[in-house]
Amino acid sequence: MNDSKNYQQKKRFFNDLLTIYGRKPVLEALEDSTMSLYKLHLADSNKSGGIIAEIIKLAEKRGVEIQWHDRKSLSRISRNSKQDQGVAADIKVDKHQSLDHYLQQKTNERSLRLIALDNITNPQNVGMIIRSVCAGNIDGLIIPRKGCAALSPLVIKASVGTVFKAPLLHCETLAQGLGALRDRDVTICTLSSHAKQSLFEYQAQQSVVYILGNETEGVSEEVQKLSDQQLSIPMNNGVESLNVAVTAALIAFKQ
Amino acid sequence: MNDSKNYQQKKRFFNDLLTIYGRKPVLEALEDSTMSLYKLHLADSNKSGGIIAEIIKLAEKRGVEIQWHDRKSLSRISRNSKQDQGVAADIKVDKHQSLDHYLQQKTNERSLRLIALDNITNPQNVGMIIRSVCAGNIDGLIIPRKGCAALSPLVIKASVGTVFKAPLLHCETLAQGLGALRDRDVTICTLSSHAKQSLFEYQAQQSVVYILGNETEGVSEEVQKLSDQQLSIPMNNGVESLNVAVTAALIAFKQ
Structure with a gap:
């Protein structure tokens, strides 16, 4: 019973997550302390430095889990390979x-x-x-x-x-x-x-x-x-x- | 006195005209029988045929005066040389x-x-x-x-x-x-x-x-x-x- 309840809760949690993508939107979310970030997704094709470095630094500072993916897996997460710029984040909005x-x-x-x-x-x-x-x-x-x-x-x-x-x-x-x-x-x-x-x-x-x-x-x-x-x-x-x-x-x- | 009244009326008439530009918007205005067109302006740099021929044909059919200009004069009329596509029209909207x-x-x-x-x-x-x-x-x-x-x-x-x-x-x-x-x-x-x-x-x-x-x-x-x-x-x-x-x-x- 407990397992089933747990599963339902987990399912609900992941269902309610909002995946945002694009370098600027993700950076802005990380800068906004009122925003709950669950996970940061990065394509390993991203060049280091610049805004990517900034994103990683902020995520580490906030203790947000960082997960690296190949380009194809990242597009499966963002569902928009044309606009994700190799960056996505799962965020939890209480009101969603x-x-x-x-x-x-x-x-x-x-x-x-x-x-x-x-x-x-x-x-x-x-x-x-x-x-x-x-x-x-x-x-x-x-x-x-x-x-x-x-x-x-x-x-x-x-x-x-x-x-x-x-x-x-x-x-x-x-x-x-x-x-x-x-x-x-x-x-x-x-x-x-x-x-x-x-x-x-x-x-x-x-x-x-x-x-x-x-x-x-x-x-x-x-x-x-x-x-x-x-x-x-x-x-x-x-x-x-x-x-x-x-x-x-x-x-x-x-x- | 009459001259002055005439002048005021004319001034008002021209002041109230709306100048639209661009090939499609002008064509659509000509196709709309409820629209009062006062004058059609064309740049002499326009290639004949195609939509320009269609515009001229419709203007002639409706008895709208056509005036030809060099490219520079036309931009003075449209006030937007980047988007006028060599075509402008003065229209009279009763409610303007x-x-x-x-x-x-x-x-x-x-x-x-x-x-x-x-x-x-x-x-x-x-x-x-x-x-x-x-x-x-x-x-x-x-x-x-x-x-x-x-x-x-x-x-x-x-x-x-x-x-x-x-x-x-x-x-x-x-x-x-x-x-x-x-x-x-x-x-x-x-x-x-x-x-x-x-x-x-x-x-x-x-x-x-x-x-x-x-x-x-x-x-x-x-x-x-x-x-x-x-x-x-x-x-x-x-x-x-x-x-x-x-x-x-x-x-x-x-x-």
Whole structure:
């Protein structure tokens, strides 16, 4: 029993780690004392000296484990050989966890306000959404591992570093995540320009998740089928749509 | 007297024209029958055929005057020799006008809600702001000619074409524009992260202009001095600022 519990805890720990890559992002993480680094990964093809020396020195000073890999193994860790520059790091952000784990901890004491992303592929948009959601009144932002832009340096940059403070919840696919939310009686709202009900007039009676669809295609058909409520943002001057990060902000700061 | 009136009208007409440039943006404008084109400018260095032939054919079909220039004169018209690709067009957007002209027409029948930009230099941001403001509940967006990104193809693209529908008001410098607004008893509000009054709780008693400051520096000192009211957006999780286009949207859709 204890072994199984241990295994579950370990699995959760590794699942919740965020792997960042690129020399500058990793250096900045090492310089930030509030950031928990679990492991530093370096390709043995890196030339010594310069920023690599600086990274190693800081990691040693902080007692972060350093692991060396051949170039190919490192790209398997970073999942982005074009941009990792031979450097990656696993970091632990307290506010990042799996949606399942998050829901297990939550009792029903109050209604939750969540936002979920459905195939948002532009890193710039994902970063901007994280920034707005982090600042606004949202309990968690659900980013499925499948379909959405990964938390790459581009996302981190566009989030202006808020990715390390934001309550991010992950799941494999959005459909799976929505299944878990359904079981908890969370109302599933999709944003759609055709909907009659205005976002601003809608008052949720219980926990709610607002789903933002792909920049071009909108909410996918599979997810649309699971929707309890469709909402639109009333627009003037014949404008047809808003930037998805702007929509996220309007939800996050909805009064 | 008539001559002087004529001159004023002409001056206003030319002042309100928007010069767009680049082969694709000009072609798209010609293809859009709702767009009023006043004049097409072409560099005589353009190779004939291809997209240039298409542009000429469409302009002739629509009866748009074509003017040929040497390369140098064309860059004076486009003001961007690096990106004009030898093509520019003056277009008349009904909703673009000078702030002075706009204020002359307005009687005091109801309160105005305006947004003004103070040194917003990133074309992506200017475009996104135009899109959100155009969709939201704002009577006019003031973009000073000095200090802000010009309405370049980058801005047009980021606005997703809404620049041609948006109520844009121009003035030379923001300080001049604010002078004119002051004379009309418009309350000048600046957004600042340090302000105690929340944007969401603030209820304007009369016409109001919300000023958005530069992405890095915030509202300039010169403009800050003219401010009647400072407003902030309350933020969670230690986030220090929002993207300026997101802030514009929160103002434009403020309930």
